[in-house]
Amino acid sequence: xxxxxxxxxxxxxxxxxxxxxxxxxxxxxxxxxxxxxxxxxxxxxxxxxxxxxxxxxxxxxxxxxxxxxxxxxxxxxxxxxxxxxxxxxxxxxxxxxxxxxxxxxxxxxxxxxxxxxxxxxxxxxxxxxxxxxxxxxxxxxxxxxxxxxxxxxxxxxxxxxx
Amino acid sequence: xxxxxxxxxxxxxxxxxxxxxxxxxxxxxxxxxxxxxxxxxxxxx
Numbered sequence: 001x002x003x004x005x006x007x008x009x010x011x012x013x014x015x016x017x018x019x020x021x022x023x024x025x026x027x028x029x030x031x032x033x034x035x036x037x038x039x040x041x042x043x044x045x046x047x048x049x050x051x052x053x054x055x056x057x058x059x060x061x062x063x064x065x066x067x068x069x070x071x072x073x074x075x076x077x078x079x080x081x082x083x084x085x086x087x088x089x090x091x092x093x094x095x096x097x098x099x100x101x102x103x104x105x106x107x108x109x110x111x112x113x114x115x116x117x118x119x120x121x122x123x124x125x126x127x128x129x130x131x132x133x134x135x136x137x138x139x140x141x142x143x144x145x146x147x148x149x150x151x152x153x154x155x156x157x158x159x160x161x162x
Numbered sequence: 163x164x165x166x167x168x169x170x171x172x173x174x175x176x177x178x179x180x181x182x183x184x185x186x187x188x189x190x191x192x193x194x195x196x197x198x199x200x201x202x203x204x205x206x207x
Contacts, residue, residue, distance in 0.1 A: 020165045023172060047195065047202040054193060054204050123180065124172035133187050140207040145192060148180070151200035 011085030014038075014067055037067050044069075048119055051149045057114030061139065062097075063104050064122035071097045080109060105132060112141045119149045177201045 013021045019034045041049060052070065058078050062071045065081035066088055072095060083089045084103040092099035100109050105126045116136050118125075126132050136146055175183075177196055184191065184205045193204035 022165065028174070045199060047197065047200050050195065051202055054202075121172055124174055127173040129173060129175055129180070130183060130187070133183060133189070137187060137189065137207055142207060144207045146184075146189065146203075146205045146207070148203040148205070149200060150175075150177075150180075152198070 011083075011087035015087045015091065038069060040069075041073060045149070045151050047149045047151065051117070051119060051147050054145070054147055055115050056145065057141075059113045059141075060115045060117060061109065061113040062117045062119075063136075064118070064120075064125055065092055065097065065099065066120075068092045068095050068097045070117065070119055071095075080113070082109065104135070108135055108139060112139055112144065114141050114144045116140060116144070116146050118146065121150050123148050123150055177203070 010021065010023075013019060013034055014037045017034060017038055020031050021034055022029060022031050024030070048070070052073065055074075055077070060074055060077045060079050062074070062079070062081045065071050065083050068081065068091060071079060071081050071092070075097070079098055081092050081097045081099045082102055082104050083092055083099055084101070086101060089099050089101040102109070105128065116139060118136075123129065123132075133146075140146065180203065181191060181194070184203070189205035189207065191203065192206045193202070195202045
């Protein structure tokens with residue numbers, strides 16, 4: 001396996017649109033097709049498609065928005081996205097997905113939202129889950145909702161994007 | 163096909179532990195669906 005030194009290789013790899021990325025979730029090593037992160041809605045895991053149907057209200061914050069594959073379908077809402085990778089932030093900005101370039105574990109956006117999305121295992125962005133959930137509670141409006149999807153990713157996923 | 167490797171460590175938290183944590187923090191579980199492919203949780207403030 002070729003190792004590439006890059007201070008944010010995940011963002012770099014995703015921006016290339018093809019290849020295989022290896023990540024570790026818990027104790028499992030997972031190989032994922034980069035194309036998975038660009039997949040259109042019909043190729044998403046079923047739970048992610050259902051998650052978007054659970055949105056109520058008008059404002060949404062998509063945390064760890066990545067390539068914007070979810071957010072791109074939410075443009076009709078008052079949408080904001082968060083990404084800590086400058087490369088991915090630029091992709092989100094070009095797609096007009098109202099991104100904040102911040103690390104949610106260290107900073108937070110200035111306003112509250114009716115929906116906060118933590119899709120595609122982003123609940124595991126930090127090992128300080130409790131602190132993250134406390135912070136997100138402060139970012140939710142009264143009766144706002146946190147929508148979480150965690151996928152089992154112990155198999156290589158290859159997804160067509162065309 | 164190019165392989166990218168980075169020691170990205172995502173924390174794995176199982177559904178049961180996450181639900182307990184959410185409830186402890188004052189969230190209300192509004193919807194839960196669990197399959198062999200993963201889980202979906204909607205937790206209200």
